[in-house]
Amino acid sequence: MSDSAPTTSERGIAARQRRMTTRTSVKLGENIAQGVITVGGLMVIVAVMGIMVFLFRVVMPLMAGGELQGNTRYQLDTQQDVIWINGDEFQTLGIAVAAEGRVITYHIPSGTEVARDQFDFRGAEVTAVAGTLQRDRVAFGFDDGVVRFATLGVQTTTTAQRALPGGLIDLDGRDRMLDGRVYTEVGTGDFRTLFGEIELGDGQQISELPIIAIDYRIGGTRERPTIAFATVDADNQVRVSQSRVQINMMTGAETVSTTTTDLPPLVGLAADAMVTGILLSGTGDRAIVASDDGVVYRYDLRDMDNPSLAEVRRVADDGVAVTAMTFLSGEETLVVGTEDGGLNAFFRLQTGTTDTTDGRELMRARTHAPMPASIVDLSEAQRQKEFVAIDAEGNVWVYHSTSDQVLFELARSGDVSTDSSGMIFPRSNGVMLVSQGGEVEAWQYTQRHPEVTLGVLFSKIWYEGYMEPTYVWQSTAGTDLAEPKYSLVPLVFGTFKAAFYAMIFAVPIALMAAIYTSEFVDKRVRGTVKPMMEMMESLPTVVLGFIAALVLAPLVEEWIGAVLLGFFALPMGLMIGAFAWQALPAQIALKYDGFPKFTLMGLSILITAWVAAQLGTSLERVLFYGDFKQWTTGRIGTGTPFMFLILLPVSYFVTAWAFRKQFGHHYRDLISGLGRSRAGMVDAGRWIVLLLVAMLLSFLVAYALTLIGYDPRGSFIDSYQQRNALVVGFIMAFAVIPNIYTLAEDALNSVPGHLRAASLACGATPWQTARWVILPTAASGVFSAVMMGMGRAVGETMIVVMAAGNTPIMEWNIFSGLRTLSANIAIELPEAVKDGTNYRVLFLAALTLFIMTFVINTGAELIRQRFRKRAFNL
Incomplete structure (x- = not known):
């Protein structure tokens, strides 16, 4: 057969076949989309x-960790034993005082002598010396019982470059000196000028015996400064003296009046024991004396007309002497160094003990890492809870007390056979030691965040003023002397607490609403309700927080009884509406099924809410003795009423379960033979009876718990605060519900229709179908919806900032405030100093929140996959 041209039909078939192939442009678009x-x-x-x-x-x-930046060592020409040292915050100028009054001002980096002065001690020998926290005011005690005060400070001024004197002597690459002044060029081109302020005051006769221990404090105002000092003489007599200085503003003349009070004797001090030191608080309310038998004596000086020996406290083992002690900045922490190298920190706490005269006692709060040998000197930092300890073998360790860590373990490189005194520079960035022989050794270091460790962030720490170790977040305080508290645990707890209470309210409402609109309402009603719920998600959380703080919180506080009653009234309203609808004739129920049914449910809920509002005051009067807020404090009433309300839902479920187990099949046989309306009324009567039985059971259990001593107050119920977790739970649930509802409803609607049809065809009711078929099949989607809602609740910021009270406390009390990680970041980050400790800890809070969210989402995804596998098997 010869070839012939294709017919018209063949060409049409070929064209249709060609059109079935994918065009190149489509493939290109798919590839581009896939790549994008x-x-x-x-x-x-x-x-x-x-x-x-x-x-x-x-x-x-x-x-x-910290980083050492430099070390220098040299010998001063003191020719006498050094008894006191001081240095400025720039580590430029140092002052050393020798035992016979020689005062040398020197350049710290190079050791060059800048100036030399001589105090006239009038032939007396210095037997004790002490100074203020800033180390610029010093008190000397002499062997003739005289006390004299001196000024040994470093003054700082600025010299313009054009006013710089000629003939300056270079000290190093940075500093120059002339006539006892050191000039340092700063970034502006001007010169920082430092010089010593050296002055010795007149003496005061305190005792006829040598002064063996002394301490010195300055307070008051600029016009009326007060000088307080405590002394111990060779006869172990303790005295406290107070000098008031009045300055005539017109003439500049000073009038000094001094009063000296003998303190009670050191009861229990052995005859051969010796006092090793004395401390006086800056407020003058207490003095502490240490002895070489391991005991400290605390005096109560609040009433100087009648001082008392308040406490005798053993701080070391028998036979172990207290060799050094100091207050840390703020004077709330006493650090005691002992002969065996031990270092312990003590707090003076109001314990109510009867063993002391003032109800306070020294409690050992921290035991720091011991040093290899006997502690010979302790010196505190001016601005932080740091101190430097020196032992008899020349070890120099820098400690941070709050974080309980050794920041640096230094060692003297010179002669360690002579004792030395040390100091931390004012900026806590270096240590300087001067031995009795005049050998100076100084270290410069950087330790930017000594107050933070993993233990501080996530473990209990015993802070000043607290009765026990605890978790505390308090990054700032009214004074710089307070120790910052950086525990993230209260913030993590607050985050979970806010999410927990929000999810308690949000999950039942959102899931029940999703099941209701997906399985029971008319499609027209669903088409109206679902978009409205989705629109709720667009509400700004700052607006919700504003409403919660200024509207909802005062409203809940005023109508707390109605709010509590509403938890029960609203479900009851829903049940009443359901039973009312069930009591209607079948033809009416079928005719008006849809929006009228939805309207009836809404009206029923609104009516019961109105009834709850009217009965709220009566409920508060009957169950909570007329004042709910007073009741929460535990001052009135018992815990029975609230436990009755808490146990009522559980009691109802127990009662309903028991009824179903015992009489369920008989009851189903009974109502199966009744008409729709009559069956509805019988079922409503059953519900009322079960509710009354549940109320009786709940009351009996609550009363029994009260008889055995259980009271919910002080645990998850405590004193009422206006901005609390209840308000946060309400408003955050309002923000989370649309998210959970939308995703859960979509998951329920995505269940294949043949599963519903099969279940209904087998005789199951719509509720049984939803419970046993639809919900298990959509479990993965529903669970994802819940976890998405929880993720939003965990990360919510503005609602918590405005409505939670921002109190970082750890208690499950639903009526107290909280602070979450996200809220804490929003509140404190704008004022945090860049790269400071608080700044970095706030970023750590963000990282913690990030990790928490990652772990929660990962766990949720694993669980969701298990739900999906189960759904595939249906």
Whole structure:
């Protein structure tokens, strides 16, 4: 057969076949879309990883150790034993005082002598010396019982470059000197000028015996300064003296009046024991004396007309002497060094003990790492809870008391056979030691975040003023002397607490609403309700927080009884509406099923809410003795009423379960033979009876718990605060419900229709179908919806900032405030100093929140996959 041209039909078939192939443009578009999606997904992963890397970079310096930057050692020409040293905050100018009154001002980096002065001690020998925290005011005690005061400070001024004197002598690459002044060029081109302020005051006769221990404090105002000092003489007589200085503003003349009070004797001090030191508080309310038998004596000086020996406290083992002690900044912590190298920190706490005269006692709060040999000197930092300890073998260790860590373990490189005294520079960035022989050794270091360790962040710490170790967040205080508290545990707790109470309210409402609109309402009603719920998600959380703080919180406080009653009234309103609808004739119920039914339910809930509002005051009067807020404090009433309300839902479920187990099949046989309306009324009567039985059971259990001593107050119920977790739970649930509802409703609607049809065809009711078929099948989607809602609740910021009271406390009390990680970041980050400790800890809080969210989402995804596998088997 010869070839012939294709017919028209054949060409049409060929054309149709060609049209069934994918065009090149479509393939190209798909490839481009696939590439864009892939790149977008990778960019998201990279962005998330980049955020985590950035957070780690900001946070890691918190865990970094200190870094030594330099060390210098030289010999001063004192020719006498050095008894006191001081240095300025720039580590430029130092002052050393020798035993016979020689005062040398020297350049700290090079050891060059800048100036030399001589105090006239009038032939007396210095037997004790002490100074203020700033070390610029010093008291000397002499062997003739005289006390004299001196000024040994470093003054700082600024000299313009054009006013710089000629003939300056270079000290090093940074500093120059002339006529007892040291000039340092600063970034502006001007010169910082430092010089010593050296002055010795007149003496005061305190005792006829040598002064063996002394301490010195300055207070008052500029116009009326007060000088307080405590002394111990060779006869172990303790005295406290107070001098008031009045300055005539017209003439500048000073009038000094001094009063000296003998304190009670050191009861129990052995005859051969010796006093090794004395401390006086800056407020003058207490003095502490240490002895070489391991005991300290605390005096109560609040009434100087009648001082008392308040406490005798053993701080070391028998036979172990207290060799050094000091107050840390703020004078709330007493650090005691002992002969065996031990270092312990004590707090003076109001314990109510009867063993002391004032109800206070010294409690050992921290035991620091011991040093190898006997402690010979302790010196505190001026601005932080740091101190330097020197032992008899020349070890120099820098401690941070709050974080309980040794920051630096230094060692003298010179002669360690002579004792030395040390100091931490005012900026806590270096240590200077001067031996009795005049050998100076100084270290410069950097330790930016000594107050932070993993233990501080996540463990209990015993802070000043607290009765026991605890978790505390308090990054700032009214004074710089307070120790910052950086525990993240209260913030993590507050985050979970806010999310917990929000989810308690949000999950039942959102899931029940999703099941109701998905399985029971008319499609027209669903088409109206679902978009309205989704629109709720667009409400700004700052608006919700504003409403919660200024409207909802005062309203809940005023109508707390109605609010509590509403928890029961609203479900009851829903049940009443359901039973009312069930009592209608079948033809009416079928005719008006849809929006009228939905309207009836809404009206029923509104009516019961109105009834709850009217009965709220009566409920408060009957169950809570007329004042709910007073009741929460535990001052009136018992815990029975609230436990009755808490146990009522549980009691109802127990009662309903028992009824179903015992009489369920008989009851089903009974109502199966009744008409719709009559069956509805019988079922309503059953519900009322079960509710009354549940109320009786709940009351009996609550009363029994009260009889055995249980009271919920003080645990999850405590004193009422206006901005509390209840308000946060309400408003955050309002923000979370649309998210959970939308995702859960979509998951329920995505269940194949043949599963519903099969279940209904087998005789199951719509509720049984929803419970046993639809919900298990959509479990993965529903669980994802819940976890998405929880993720939003965990990360919510503005609602918590405005409505939670921002109190970082750890208690489950639903009526108290809280502070979350996100809220804490929002509140404190704008005022945090860049790269400061608080700044980095706030970034650590962000990293903690990031990790928490990652762990929760990962766990949720694993559980969701299990739900999906189960759904595939249906």
